[in-house]
Amino acid sequence: MKTISSVVEHYIKKKPFLQSALAQGIINLTSLSRIVKPEIEGELGKEIRNGAIVMALKRLSDDLEFRATHKIIKVLKNIGEITVRSSLTDYTFLASDSILGQQAKLLEAINDNQDIFYTSSRGVNEINIVISNIMDDTVETVFKSEKCTQKAEDLSSITVKLPAENVSVPGIYYFIFQRLAWEGIVLYEVISTTNEFTILVDDDQVDIAFKTIKDLKTL
Known part of the structure; x- marks a missing residue:
């Protein structure tokens, strides 16, 4: 069964620049939720509150920051000559x-x-x-x-x-x-x-x- 969180995550992962910007916390989640709402509602086949999308984006951004950025930054800090x-x-x-x-x-x-x-x-x-x-x-x-x-x-x-x-x-x-x-x-x-x-x-x-x-x- 599709959930708001799974559909939002799938949407974000199709857009690498957006995914990275979320991980860095440089996107206004409320504004983003309004932009993606029509596509998320179309995927789920029902109306969704902006607040529910914002919460899904917040959980995803926190998770992305830990998973995608932590290990990468650790490696980049050890760049050689x-x-x-x-x-x-x-x-x-x-x-x-x-x-x-x-x-x-x-x-x-x-x-x-x-x-x-x-x-x-x-x-x-x-x-x-x-x-x-x-x-x-x-x-x-x-x-x-x-x-x-x-x-x-x-x-x-x-x-x-x-x-x-x-x-x-x-x-x-x-x-x-x-x-x-x-x-x-x-x-x-x-x-x-x-x-x-x-x-x-x-x-x-x-x-x-x-x-x-x-x-x-x-x-």
């Missing part, structure tokens, strides 16, 4: 039978220069390369026979080292990316390994992106 690199270029090439051979040639070209930033990821249909812009001419020469679908310049990367327990706590990445979204930061790429991730942003947004991530340690 945050490394920023600037003057990067982001290339996207269509996957082909020859492109891995071209990547091998590029790796040879940068192998002796430890100051070069380089990372690559492969999807089903395309390959992405992020590299220091001093290597642009080399990349374009090596990959001249490949199809480049996108090239973005004047980018910076922020690499964040996460504590090992990040793999066992759900919502870590959502929590971080949500705050970056709230600041209006556009992510060109997200590259991750088990215990660290790298985001690629415009040079003019790197300062606010760095501050946003750094501030997570003081939540």
Whole structure:
């Protein structure tokens, strides 16, 4: 049997930003109850008092704050070093039978220069390369026979080292990316390994992106 609490919880869980805002206590529950009331009444097939929805929202927000936020904040307080690199270029090439051979040639070209930033990821249909812009001419020469679908310049990367327990706590990445979204930061790429991730942003947004991530340690 459907209850007001279960229907309200289902409604909120379909809206991640709303769920997070409830957990942080930054939403007026009375105003929210008036907005969601028609949908809740439609789901239950009867009229409901605003007060009943407010109570359901209050219980849910208290529960969300404990369940969704407590463990995440504990992990984020232990964020390790945050490394920023600037003057990067982001290339996207269509996957082909020859492109891995071209990547091998590029790796040879940068192998002796430890100051070069380089990372690559492969999807089903395309390959992405992020590299220091001093290597642009080399990349374009090596990959001249490949199809480049996108090239973005004047980018910076922020690499964040996460504590090992990040793999066992759900919502870590959502929590971080949500705050970056709230600041209006556009992510060109997200590259991750088990215990660290790298985001690629415009040079003019790197300062606010760095501050946003750094501030997570003081939540």
